Amino acid sequence: MATEAILTEVAIKLKSSLKTKLRAEGIDMVFTRDSNKIQVLQQIDLEVGEGEFVCLLGPSGCGKSTLLNVLAGFISPTTGQVRIDNEPVCGPDPRRIFVFQERGVFPWLTVEGNISFGLFRLLPEERNQRIARYVKLVGLQGFEKAYPQELSGGMKQRLEVARALAVNPDMLFLDEPFGALDSITRLVMRRELLRIWEAERKTIIFVTHDIDEAVQLADRVVVMSARPARIQGIVDIDIAHPRDISSSRYLKLRDGIFKQIGMAHKV
Amino acid sequence: MAETVQAIKLRRRIKPLAFIVVLLVIWHVAANHQSFHILPGPLAVAGGIAELAEHGLLLKYVVASLFRVIWGYVMAAMLAVPIGLAIGWYKRSEMALNPLIQIFRPISPLAWIPISILWFGVGDMAAIFLIFLASLLPLIVTAMNAVNGIPQVHINAGRNFGLNQRQLVYRVLFPAIAPQLIIGLRITLGIAWLVVVAAEMIAVNSGLGFLIVDARNAGNRYDLVVAGMVLIGVIGLMLDIGMRSLEKIESLRWGYSED
Numbered sequence: 013m014a015t016e017a018i019l020t021e022v023a024i025k026l027k028s029s030l031k032t033k034l035r036a037e038g039i040d041m042v043f044t045r046d047s048n049k050i051q052v053l054q055q056i057d058l059e060v061g062e063g064e065f066v067c068l069l070g071p072s073g074c075g076k077s078t079l080l081n082v083l084a085g086f087i088s089p090t091t092g093q094v095r096i097d098n099e100p101v102c103g104p105d106p107r108r109i110f111v112f113q114e115r116g117v118f119p120w121l122t123v124e125g126n127i128s129f130g131l132f133r134l135l136p137e138e139r140n141q142r143i144a145r146y147v148k149l150v151g152l153q154g155f156e157k158a159y160p161q162e163l164s165g166g167m168k169q170r171l172e173v174a175r176a177l178a179v180n181p182d183m184l185f186l187d188e189p190f191g192a193l194d195s196i197t198r199l200v201m202r203r204e205l206l207r208i209w210e211a212e213r214k215t216i217i218f219v220t221h222d223i224d225e226a227v228q229l230a231d232r233v234v235v236m237s238a239r240p241a242r243i244q245g246i247v248d249i250d251i252a253h254p255r256d257i258s259s260s261r262y263l264k265l266r267d268g269i270f271k272q273i274g275m276a277h278k279v
Numbered sequence: 280m281a282e283t284v285q286a287i288k289l290r291r292r293i294k295p296l297a298f299i300v301v302l303l304v305i306w307h308v309a310a311n312h313q314s315f316h317i318l319p320g321p322l323a324v325a326g327g328i329a330e331l332a333e334h335g336l337l338l339k340y341v342v343a344s345l346f347r348v349i350w351g352y353v354m355a356a357m358l359a360v361p362i363g364l365a366i367g368w369y370k371r372s373e374m375a376l377n378p379l380i381q382i383f384r385p386i387s388p389l390a391w392i393p394i395s396i397l398w399f400g401v402g403d404m405a406a407i408f409l410i411f412l413a414s415l416l417p418l419i420v421t422a423m424n425a426v427n428g429i430p431q432v433h434i435n436a437g438r439n440f441g442l443n444q445r446q447l448v449y450r451v452l453f454p455a456i457a458p459q460l461i462i463g464l465r466i467t468l469g470i471a472w473l474v475v476v477a478a479e480m481i482a483v484n485s486g487l488g489f490l491i492v493d494a495r496n497a498g499n500r501y502d503l504v505v506a507g508m509v510l511i512g513v514i515g516l517m518l519d520i521g522m523r524s525l526e527k528i529e530s531l532r533w534g535y536s537e538d
Contacts, residue, residue, distance in 0.1 A: 116436050161533050
């Protein structure tokens with residue numbers, strides 16, 4: 013009964029109050045490996061509003077990272093099209109930064125060097141201001157001259173987020189960014205990300221396989237099926253931040269998604 | 280009382296030196312007790328080195344060998360590194376050129392001695408050519424593998440921040456490959472130093488390799504033979520230490536950490 017109730021709340025369309033930021037239409041992705049065709053994505057239609065926080069949730073290896081790479085322009089889909097701000101996406105763009113797991117920071121640059129990596133078009137003065145601002149935002153003061161190998165996993169992750177935010181993008185793509193962190197650091201990082209998101213109001217698309225993570229963070233959770241990935245349903249998380257993770261509403265939404273994912277495993 | 284850092288460092292330096300001294304003493308004692316002539320003792324070898332210095336040959340031969348190595352090695356590096364980087368960067372050229380590289384690679388540079396003498400005659404050019412050949416393929420392969428080893432996330436991140444192809448090469452490719460390339464340059468310099476000795480035994484009339492062959496041929500002066508070997512070892516060690524010091528540069532150190 014509870015599942016039924018959740019499923020009726022699935023909202024494929026955006027809330028009318030939001031302006032469309034990203035629209036993906038009819039995305040199919042077929043990889044050819046050793047003359048075998050592997051369908052990874054099947055008929056993905058997705059709309060994301062400006063300033064929205066959307067989680068793509070699905071079982072490991074289902075293709076959600078591939079979808080994120082398509083949305084960010086790193087790979088072009090076999091069929092279908094992605095439009096951002098009504099322009100077709102045909103490659104990566106500094107207005108939309110992809111955050112990898114912490115492996116994405118450049119080990120040959122210091123914290124400062126990493127944050128200023130994308131700021132080469134700015135004047136030195138403005139660049140230094142930006143560096144200082146984002147070092148502070150992610151709490152890395154005192155580590156400006158440190159190299160990534162001297163930082164912990166959580167600090168590297170924050171550094172990568174700072175590097176992304178420093179170029180003032182209007183979208184962030186995050187690919188299981190906290191997957192490699194220990195559970196305590198992961199909770200801290202989620203809170204940090206929400207704080208930053210509330211301060212800067214970027215549009216965020218966040219890939220995860222962790223149901224709790226999705227329900228804690230997102231405005232909407234896009235539940236994906238096992239490969240080939242289809243959108244199984246979209247769940248509105250209508251709880252204001254900060255979210256009480258023991259409230260009945262939270263648990264109800266979480267259990268509903270849990271059942272959907274469980275079904276995805278069986279089908 | 281805990282030892283000071285200096286004391287620990289000093290001990291670390293002294294240990295290998297002390298071990299060498301012990302070996303020298305054993306060598307000395309054993310050389311004095313040999314019933315028939317197997318090896319000259321350390322004092323005879325030291326005398327040999329002194330004799331070379333006296334005749335002005337020590338500096339002359341060392342400089343001659345280093346001159347050949349540096350020319351051959353530097354020319355190879357200037358050619359091989361850009362080629363290797365280009366092959367690694369453009370995947371298609373790798374498919375085309377890799378079989379060729381793999382065929383030439385197992386051929387010992389010494390197999391080229393007759394051809395290099397045919398082409399360049401007996402002289403410096405033949406030896407330099409051999410060193411050039413010996414350094415060329417290992418450096419191409421090193422540069423190629425270094426490019427292939429760049430994590431895709433770093434290239435993607437570079438593209439994501441709006442770098443054009445040229446900026447990508449300067450700001451991602453070069454720094455990403457530098458540590459591995461330096462290791463390759465170091466190992467290849469070692470190879471070049473091995474090959475110069477062999478080349479000098481055949482193709483020229485000076486240098487440390489020539490010294491070894493000449494000392495044997497002109498009167499079985501085994502003290503000079505071993506003196507030549509000791510000099511080769513010491514200079515090889517110094518070259519390696521010189522290259523290793525590059526690995527201490529701060530922005531390269533990430534490439535050499537264990538984790």
